[in-house]
Amino acid sequence: MQESLQSFTDSHKTLLEDKMREYVNQLEAPSIIKESMLYSLEAGGKRIRPLLLFATLAAFNQDTKIGLNTAAALEMVHTYSLIHDDLPSMDDDDLRRGKPTNHKVFGEAYAVLAGDALLTYSFQLIAETSAEDATADAKLAIIKEFSKAAGAEGMVGGQVADIDGEEKQLSLPELEYIHVHKTGKLLAFGVIAGAILSGADEEKIHLLTEFAMHLGLAFQIRDDILDLEGSVEMIGKPVGSDEVNHKSTYPSLLTMDGAKKALVEHTTLAKAKLAETGLNTFFLEEITDMLAVRNH
Amino acid sequence: MQESLQSFTDSHKTLLEDKMREYVNQLEAPSIIKESMLYSLEAGGKRIRPLLLFATLAAFNQDTKIGLNTAAALEMVHTYSLIHDDLPSMDDDDLRRGKPTNHKVFGEAYAVLAGDALLTYSFQLIAETSAEDATADAKLAIIKEFSKAAGAEGMVGGQVADIDGEEKQLSLPELEYIHVHKTGKLLAFGVIAGAILSGADEEKIHLLTEFAMHLGLAFQIRDDILDLEGSVEMIGKPVGSDEVNHKSTYPSLLTMDGAKKALVEHTTLAKAKLAETGLNTFFLEEITDMLAVRNH
Numbered sequence: 001m002q003e004s005l006q007s008f009t010d011s012h013k014t015l016l017e018d019k020m021r022e023y024v025n026q027l028e029a030p031s032i033i034k035e036s037m038l039y040s041l042e043a044g045g046k047r048i049r050p051l052l053l054f055a056t057l058a059a060f061n062q063d064t065k066i067g068l069n070t071a072a073a074l075e076m077v078h079t080y081s082l083i084h085d086d087l088p089s090m091d092d093d094d095l096r097r098g099k100p101t102n103h104k105v106f107g108e109a110y111a112v113l114a115g116d117a118l119l120t121y122s123f124q125l126i127a128e129t130s131a132e133d134a135t136a137d138a139k140l141a142i143i144k145e146f147s148k149a150a151g152a153e154g155m156v157g158g159q160v161a162d163i164d165g166e167e168k169q170l171s172l173p174e175l176e177y178i179h180v181h182k183t184g185k186l187l188a189f190g191v192i193a194g195a196i197l198s199g200a201d202e203e204k205i206h207l208l209t210e211f212a213m214h215l216g217l218a219f220q221i222r223d224d225i226l227d228l229e230g231s232v233e234m235i236g237k238p239v240g241s242d243e244v245n246h247k248s249t250y251p252s253l254l255t256m257d258g259a260k261k262a263l264v265e266h267t268t269l270a271k272a273k274l275a276e277t278g279l280n281t282f283f284l285e286e287i288t289d290m291l292a293v294r295n296h
Numbered sequence: 297m298q299e300s301l302q303s304f305t306d307s308h309k310t311l312l313e314d315k316m317r318e319y320v321n322q323l324e325a326p327s328i329i330k331e332s333m334l335y336s337l338e339a340g341g342k343r344i345r346p347l348l349l350f351a352t353l354a355a356f357n358q359d360t361k362i363g364l365n366t367a368a369a370l371e372m373v374h375t376y377s378l379i380h381d382d383l384p385s386m387d388d389d390d391l392r393r394g395k396p397t398n399h400k401v402f403g404e405a406y407a408v409l410a411g412d413a414l415l416t417y418s419f420q421l422i423a424e425t426s427a428e429d430a431t432a433d434a435k436l437a438i439i440k441e442f443s444k445a446a447g448a449e450g451m452v453g454g455q456v457a458d459i460d461g462e463e464k465q466l467s468l469p470e471l472e473y474i475h476v477h478k479t480g481k482l483l484a485f486g487v488i489a490g491a492i493l494s495g496a497d498e499e500k501i502h503l504l505t506e507f508a509m510h511l512g513l514a515f516q517i518r519d520d521i522l523d524l525e526g527s528v529e530m531i532g533k534p535v536g537s538d539e540v541n542h543k544s545t546y547p548s549l550l551t552m553d554g555a556k557k558a559l560v561e562h563t564t565l566a567k568a569k570l571a572e573t574g575l576n577t578f579f580l581e582e583i584t585d586m587l588a589v590r591n592h
Binding site: 027028029030032033034037080084087089090107108109110112113115116117119120121123124127128136137139140143144146147148150151152153156157159160161163164 | 323324325326328329330333376380383385386403404405406408409411412413415416417419420423424432433435436439440442443444446447448449452453455456457459460
């Protein structure tokens, strides 16, 4: 019988969160930096990137535990990016998921350093994946993809373009550049890493990457819609904050109706790419549907 | 005939600086982030960490070019740490090596992100070392050591302890904890990486690590002495700034005479460890002597 996405999500979230806590706790480091790292790692969130990695492993009928270290690394890098993005010199956010941001609790210096420490540790966790779970070549391939997805060619580049585009009227290609890099690349990495760990061929990796890029855009469009239509309880930050900040969004460029159509289009394309793989993609499809209708 | 340290340094600095420029230029990323990364990479400096790596390869009679990617990674991580340390929320420095600090030129947001991008890219460069230059297992071993040396258990942990110890009277063990972690671990990494690339056994790696820890302490004691005795032209920052900032230093804990004695002691111990290795350590000895008497 097919396990439900809810059950798959719950069990893997617990596995992941226990592992991240264990990894941070075993660091021989000043306690304040470990507290700062754990505060943001444990602030909740959908754990969508690790979940994509686990769901990809499931699509290849692999034991999902072989992805646990890489999943922890991925969530740590996502978390570091949130800590740095929230800094006063960046988005200057006081709240994240309804809780005070890292620098509001620990101060800016420890927030910068907690981000640096999470980023640095993440590569160690991938390198320390046991030999039974991944070959040395697979680990190195994952490290290269991870660097590209998280660095200047990926997430950091997207954040730079985002800052650069503030207070400007962006074109749709400019807005897509930002989201593909700022959000899409790291979402796609989860899928790519799952495929590499499964020993997938180039063609399957290519199809799964295309799936993930559509999923990433759908995810971001839904985010923009929620920013206008959601409530502060649901999304953990003030409703309409993008509008107040004069940020270009999908609804502002495409109208709300156009944004909703684009959301459906990218969701449909994402699922079409999945179907092409011929894999057992039940969880990946369910995640795609879940992200398209989520309320937070 | 033995090549001089000066000639060895000059040729390897050129090799390294060309490679770092090439690597950053080939990034497909917004030009502002590449400019910010290059600005700090090209701000000069002694390149002492890469030099230790090259000198260690020379001690094993290896072609030093096999360490070029790791050397570039190491200098990038050192550079990222300077960018983040100089931020207003950290040391709040306006000058570094006599030039405006990164955030003074590019603003805080791009300074944080340039640091993040350098740190992230560094792991990619190690992973992309060619198969002729390093085995997959050697690259993974280097990545693990690099993470430990740079992260919460190393440099970041040292920076945390340094911030924590500001305005406090530190004991000598507390001061050593800071310097061993903030400076020593990354210096030692250069030596350890050179040894791993040379296929060294555990015993040689252990001796070379001990050498590097003594060298790192000598390096820091010399820094503290220079801060009191140097001139602003020589060291590129105001003389006596540690005193103004009420920082605990070796001279403040040991007296100036005591600090100078400790410098000689650590230099002597460092060279004794080198002698024990039985390797061709000419350049490593010369670097040790050079650091003990340097004026900047």
